[in-house]
Amino acid sequence: MFGLNKIIPVEPNINFLGLRRNFLIFSILAILISIGLLSIKGLNLGIDFKGGTLIEVSTKNTSIGELREILSSSYSDVSLQEFGNENVILIRLQNKSNQESIETVNSVKNLIQDKVVEFRRSEFVGPTISSELLFRGFQAVSFALIAILIYIWLRFEWQFGFGAVVALTHDVLFTLGLLSILNVEFSLATIAAILTIAGYSINDTVVIFDRVRENLRKYKKLELVDLFNLSVNNTLSRTIMTSLTTLLALVSLFIFGGEVIRPFALTMIIGVIIGTYSSVFIAVPTLLIFKFRPQDEDD
Amino acid sequence: MKNYPIWKSFTVISLVLLGIIFAIPSIIYDENSENWFLKNKINLGLDLQGGSYLLLEVQLNILYKEELDNFADSVRLISRDQAAKIDQIVIKENDVIVTFADITKIKDIRDSFFQMYRGVSLQINNNKLNIKLNDEYKKIIQDSAIKQSLEIVRKRIDESGTKEPLIQRSGKKRILLQLPGVKDPERIKDLLGKTAKLTFHIVDDDNTSALNNNLAPFGKMIVLDIYDENIKYLLNKRAVVGGENLVDAKGSFDQTEGHAVSFRFDTEGAQKFGKVTTNNIGKRMAVVLDGVVITAPRISSAITGGSGIITGNFNAQEASDLAVLLRAGALPAPLEIVEERSVGAGLGADSIAAGQIAAIIGMVLVCIFMILIYGTFGALANVSLIVNLFIIISLLGTIGATLTLPGIAGIVLTIGMAVDANVLIFERIKEESLKETKVYQIVKNGFDRAMSTILDANITTLIAAVLLFAFGSGPIRGFSITLSLGVIASMFTALMLTNFLVYMYLSFANKKELKL
Numbered sequence: 001m002f003g004l005n006k007i008i009p010v011e012p013n014i015n016f017l018g019l020r021r022n023f024l025i026f027s028i029l030a031i032l033i034s035i036g037l038l039s040i041k042g043l044n045l046g047i048d049f050k051g052g053t054l055i056e057v058s059t060k061n062t063s064i065g066e067l068r069e070i071l072s073s074s075y076s077d078v079s080l081q082e083f084g085n086e087n088v089i090l091i092r093l094q095n096k097s098n099q100e101s102i103e104t105v106n107s108v109k110n111l112i113q114d115k116v117v118e119f120r121r122s123e124f125v126g127p128t129i130s131s132e133l134l135f136r137g138f139q140a141v142s143f144a145l146i147a148i149l150i151y152i153w154l155r156f157e158w159q160f161g162f163g164a165v166v167a168l169t170h171d172v173l174f175t176l177g178l179l180s181i182l183n184v185e186f187s188l189a190t191i192a193a194i195l196t197i198a199g200y201s202i203n204d205t206v207v208i209f210d211r212v213r214e215n216l217r218k219y220k221k222l223e224l225v226d227l228f229n230l231s232v233n234n235t236l237s238r239t240i241m242t243s244l245t246t247l248l249a250l251v252s253l254f255i256f257g258g259e260v261i262r263p264f265a266l267t268m269i270i271g272v273i274i275g276t277y278s279s280v281f282i283a284v285p286t287l288l289i290f291k292f293r294p295q296d297e298d299d
Numbered sequence: 300m301k302n303y304p305i306w307k308s309f310t311v312i313s314l315v316l317l318g319i320i321f322a323i324p325s326i327i328y329d330e331n332s333e334n335w336f337l338k339n340k341i342n343l344g345l346d347l348q349g350g351s352y353l354l355l356e357v358q359l360n361i362l363y364k365e366e367l368d369n370f371a372d373s374v375r376l377i378s379r380d381q382a383a384k385i386d387q388i389v390i391k392e393n394d395v396i397v398t399f400a401d402i403t404k405i406k407d408i409r410d411s412f413f414q415m416y417r418g419v420s421l422q423i424n425n426n427k428l429n430i431k432l433n434d435e436y437k438k439i440i441q442d443s444a445i446k447q448s449l450e451i452v453r454k455r456i457d458e459s460g461t462k463e464p465l466i467q468r469s470g471k472k473r474i475l476l477q478l479p480g481v482k483d484p485e486r487i488k489d490l491l492g493k494t495a496k497l498t499f500h501i502v503d504d505d506n507t508s509a510l511n512n513n514l515a516p517f518g519k520m521i522v523l524d525i526y527d528e529n530i531k532y533l534l535n536k537r538a539v540v541g542g543e544n545l546v547d548a549k550g551s552f553d554q555t556e557g558h559a560v561s562f563r564f565d566t567e568g569a570q571k572f573g574k575v576t577t578n579n580i581g582k583r584m585a586v587v588l589d590g591v592v593i594t595a596p597r598i599s600s601a602i603t604g605g606s607g608i609i610t611g612n613f614n615a616q617e618a619s620d621l622a623v624l625l626r627a628g629a630l631p632a633p634l635e636i637v638e639e640r641s642v643g644a645g646l647g648a649d650s651i652a653a654g655q656i657a658a659i660i661g662m663v664l665v666c667i668f669m670i671l672i673y674g675t676f677g678a679l680a681n682v683s684l685i686v687n688l689f690i691i692i693s694l695l696g697t698i699g700a701t702l703t704l705p706g707i708a709g710i711v712l713t714i715g716m717a718v719d720a721n722v723l724i725f726e727r728i729k730e731e732s733l734k735e736t737k738v739y740q741i742v743k744n745g746f747d748r749a750m751s752t753i754l755d756a757n758i759t760t761l762i763a764a765v766l767l768f769a770f771g772s773g774p775i776r777g778f779s780i781t782l783s784l785g786v787i788a789s790m791f792t793a794l795m796l797t798n799f800l801v802y803m804y805l806s807f808a809n810k811k812e813l814k815l
Contacts, residue, residue, distance in 0.1 A: 058645070138771070143770070144767075197765065198763050199761075200760065206756045245411060245665045252661035
């Protein structure tokens with residue numbers, strides 16, 4: 001039987017925990033910067049959460065500049081953007097009221113009618129809906145974190161639950177921070193991506209924790225740091241393999257899946273990388289806070 | 300084949316076959332098929348097949364306000380009947396506070412009022428009667444308004460000729476509309492944007508001072524002209540007859556008046572209309588639609604036939620739309636569009652094509668990678684992965700789930716994540732092979748030890764997916780469905796199908812040792 005799996009040794013022996021201080025500092029910095037970015041720059045909220053109007057058109061014999069000129073004479077708050085290729089243009093407008101937006105869509109359509117091949121989509125989200133969607137998004141993410149915590153707590157000891165939630169919160173904040181820097185549009189699909197990242201990251205963490213628990217029973221005498229290192233090494237090839245296959249699928253989605261889904265794919269790619277990193281370098285070291293055995297008290 | 304029970308092989312093979320067979324309708328995808336089997340195909344969401352999604356909110360506050368006005372009017376009438384003098388009536392947000400000159404009749408008035416409006420809270424405080432629009436009463440108004448609105452919206456949409464619309468209540472005061480194939484919902488929005496409340500009122504042309512002071516006396520109201528805001532009419536507040544008495548309305552053409560809407564009353568409406576026109580010859584009759592006067596012709600003779608025409612400066616489309624609205628009936632309150640998403644068929648088709656390409660390429664990449672890393676075992680896992688995809692498709696088709704663009708993303712993601720269970724198993728087998736020498740024991744241990752990890756890991760993903768379904772809307776729910784189905788299917792394919800394939804392979808290849 002052939003296989004390239006020899007690249008990853010069957011029994012790797014890498015001292016992950018030895019590097020924990022460096023990674024801890026890195027992660028704390030990343031989180032602080034993320035929080036700073038989120039509170040100063042904020043997220044690039046899409047119309048799902050900001051409200052407003054979005055129209056996607058495919059055009060002929062025109063340029064984005066020309067369309068901008070036509071529209072900006074009537075609307076001061078219009079923004080245009082090429083979407084995928086130069087013939088597809090995304091028009092965004094901020095509306096104040098529900099009624100106004102209906103008229104806006106109609107008049108925008110009339111203004112550019114003769115430049116447009118097809119109105120590909122139009123979306124309008126009123127101010128009441130957008131704030132509701134934002135609230136529900138927050139609710140979903142918080143409930144997911146709590147539910148996962150409870151599950152881990154039931155299946156493992158509570159210390160593991162703590163470690164998992166620290167890692168999860170880390171992933172969510174870090175991902176949001178990167179979304180802010182990269183100015184990726186934050187939409188309903190992003191909430192879905194964040195929740196999936198939470199699910200993925202915890203999945204990764206659980207696999208390692210599972211091994212930690214197993215090794216705690218198996219090697220009663222081993223130092224905790226060594227035991228954790230052993231557990232991470234035991235599961236290392238699986239961690240890498242699963243991340244890679246998931247990333248392969250996501251990169252394919254990012255490149256070929258179309259313009260609409262691209263922000264979602266990008267968010268997931270970021271999240272999978274951070275989630276994998278945190279399982280090894282954040283979740284496991286967090287367990288060191290707790291004394292699982294009496295003899296480790298002077299550790 | 301050693302140690303592999305027949306019943307288990309049978310179960311695995313039948314489930315796999317079912318998964319493949321029930322994926323066929325969705326793969327062939329014949330939109331118009333009436334065949335019972337081919338009908339079990341995946342429903343495409345509006346974002347994939349093109350169409351419009353509208354969320355409408357019933358403006359309940361207007362109804363509450365109207366009801367409070369009704370309270371005030373009724374109290375005035377009752378007090379007049381009982382010869383009680385009212386000093387002042389104040390209408391607040393949820394209350395009407397009536398101050399009487401003395402307290403002698405106040406209890407009788409309260410009781411009479413309660414006979415008319417059961418359920419309101421009434422409180423007497425010295426010479427003040429407090430009528431409260433309480434939450435239970437509001438809920439009654441709300442429920443009946445939504446029910447009525449749903450019915451009217453349904454009628455109007457049906458009249459517009461939209462195929463297979465989905466119209467349902469959403470939350471407390473909203474109506475959700477899904478209109479497949481409707482790319483440009485402007486006409487629909489026009490049809491829903493009007494309450495179409497039609498009433499006929501006698502015009503009071505004698506009391507000119509009321510109009511000059513812009514102050515309507517009790518029982519009268521001032522209404523503007525639809526075309527010219529400077530023209531005002533003083534009308535009897537009480538309508539002679541209303542749109543609810545109409546049995547038919549259609550666009551018509553009148554030689555002298557141009558486009559018009561001709562209508563017919565039911566028996567009750569015809570009688571009322573006949574009586575009032577008989578008694579008011581020479582006066583004007585105003586036709587009021589949604590709070591403005593469309594026309595106010597003079598009554599030249601009694602109209603007892605129960606039919607008539609409404610004229611105005613209509614064009615043909617406007618006349619026929621008004622007729623549609625009148626036929627469907629009036630909405631109890633205006634509807635406000637709070638969310639709208641329309642996707643053209645072109646973008647939908649592009650999304651499907653892009654999703655398919657992404658899924659196929661993702662699949663090929665993952666398969667190649669698995670073979671590179673795990674060799675033959677990787678190939679076995681790939682068979683599971685492909686079957687996994689078939690099972691997801693057939694489950695989506697048979698449970699009648701809706702596939703959305705995020706749903707496709709969920710499938711592609713599942714392709715990447717589904718091999719995880721296989722990877723866990725193979726890595727365990729690899730470890731076991733260092734300790735054990737008996738091939739079957741190695742495989743058995745590998746599967747057994749990986750089991751609890753697989754369950755733990757997948758249940759956490761399922762938790763996230765279920766919460767996403769609970770809190771998400773529309774397309775996002777599509778994502779959570781495909782993700783959940785993918786997770787469940789991948790557990791089955793890894794723990795049962797891969798297991799079966801591995802045993803098969805080992806027994807046919809007659810392996811004596813195992814190196815992964």
